[in-house]
Amino acid sequence: MNQTKRVAVVVGARGVIGSNLVRHLQSSGDWDVVGVSRRGGDDGPRLRHISVDLLDAEDARRKLSPLTDVTHIFYAAYQDRPTWTELVPPNVAMLVNAVSAIEAVSPGLEHVSLMQGYKVYGAHLGPFKTPARESDPPHMPPEFNVDQQQFLETRQHGKAWTWSAIRPSVVCGFALGNPMNLALVIAVYATLCKKLGVPFRFPGAPGAYTSLIEMTDAGLLAEATVWAATTPECANQAFNINNGDLFRWNDMWPRIASYFELATAPALPMSLDVVMADKEPVWDAIVAENGLAETPYSDVSSWAFGDFVFAWDYDVMADGSKARRLGFHRFVDTEAMFVDIFDDLRKRKIIP
Incomplete structure (x- = not known):
């Protein structure tokens, strides 16, 4: 340089x-x-x-x-x-x-x-x-x-x-008030599931649960x-x-559920944008009960983007070898990435 x-x-x-x-x-x-x-x-x-x-x-x-x-x-x-x-x-x-x-x-x-x-x-x-x-x-x-x-x-x-x-x-990374933030979608969805006492279900299209994807x-x-x-x-x-690895949600979803100490249940296709429309009072209660940063529900609810990604009932992947051939060799394990982001959200007191 x-x-x-x-x-x-x-x-x-x-x-x-x-x-x-x-x-x-x-x-x-x-x-x-x-x-x-x-x-x-x-x-x-x-x-x-x-x-x-x-x-x-x-x-x-x-x-x-x-x-x-x-x-x-x-x-x-x-x-x-x-x-x-x-x-x-x-x-x-x-x-x-x-x-x-x-x-x-x-x-x-x-x-x-x-x-x-x-x-x-x-x-x-x-x-x-x-x-x-x-x-x-x-x-x-x-x-x-x-x-x-x-x-x-x-x-x-x-x-x-x-x-x-x-x-x-x-x-995937940390930023609030952004319309395209999948890790935050997952973290807030899991937090609401725990508060409401319901299992952590994959909400996307049936084919999306088994298709290959990368982050x-x-x-x-x-x-x-x-x-x-x-x-x-x-x-x-x-x-x-891309990170350099591939995964399927049917394998990743239970691992994420384990992080949040949540039970899973069979996938159930549903629009997060629709079912989460009335959850602002629940979110506000979670923030108050856990002494979290006072983050508006609108800043943490990128539900439409979650629906968009979870609807991909086909493989979503691209060949990253061109960058490697020219010298960029960084690799990130996607499961570890999710854990790091969730840990960071807890540290920032965005989720409990």
């Missing part, structure tokens, strides 16, 4: 991916970090936050124009919408506005890292070719991940900076993202990043 000053802008700094990336960059000691998000955040050692509405090109230009020494953009922002088609305009616009504003004032820009996912392969649409590889052809649009990458490829022509596209599976630890993802952004051989390429 060269010793010149590196300045990272993490766009989407408050999400599961962005917040873990910020922590990783801070811990390395080699970076000054600027976190960009709608909500802003607390500044820290070599870290400052900027609140920006990236859907507003003028606000992005005005707020980001002082960032004249940026070397790396790590883009992990996301705006949810009801349909796949509606996802495209806001998510492409935010990337365009962020890159345009920073590139215009930072002549030393070296790299733009784009966070994607298995949606590139159509994983959200139904059974797809597995293990998915970075060279697989795109599926029928709309797909904002593909449009974002095409923007970077076109924008980079003739420029000194390079890009990379990082494709994780379901990302991506947020810490591993942060390391891989920075590795790809600072390794010349990785320039202008996409990489699948």
Whole structure:
């Protein structure tokens, strides 16, 4: 790693991916970090936050124009919408506005890292070719991940900076108030089961209980993202990043139940978004009885995302060997990852 000053802008700094990336960059000691998000955040050692509405090109230009020494953009922002088609305009616009504003004032820009996912392969649409590889052809649009990458490829022509596209599976780590947080879904679901005296049932589609799936630890993802952004051989390429192991929920679910000291029962398909809609009073009682951090139910209940993942009644996996061939060898045991996250949630007094 060269010793010149590196300045990272993490766009989407408050999400599961962005917040873990910020922590990783801070811990390395080699970076000054600027976190960009709608909500802003607390500044820290070599870290400052900027609140920006990236859907507003003028606000992005005005707020980001002082960032004249940026070397790396790590883009992990996301705006949810009801349909796949509606996802495209806001998510492409935010990337365009962020890159345009920073590139215009930072002549030393070296790299733009784009966070994607298995949606590139159509994983959200139904059974797809597995293990998915970075060279697989795109599926029928709309797909904002593909449009974002095409923007970077076109924008980079003739420029000194390079890009990379990082494709994780379901990302697990700590962050509150995030719409895509599977580990928190599981932990809060288990906590409510214990409070209500009911067994811990897998709530997803029957086929999802026996299909192969993999996860991506947020810490591993942060390391891989920075590795790809600072390794010349990785320039202008996409990489699948996953823990390196596969599992089935019918094996993992009893192990998670054991952690929470819960009995299991046969799987029962149900929408968590529906059955958990009236559980806010129960959650508030759990928080009060156990002296937990006063976390609003809305900040811990990513139920719709849980329903989304637990509905995958087909294998969800991608080939991660390309990153290994170029030198990234980090591995995370997924069961140990879940335990570490649950332990962390207890330490933070989010769950009892």
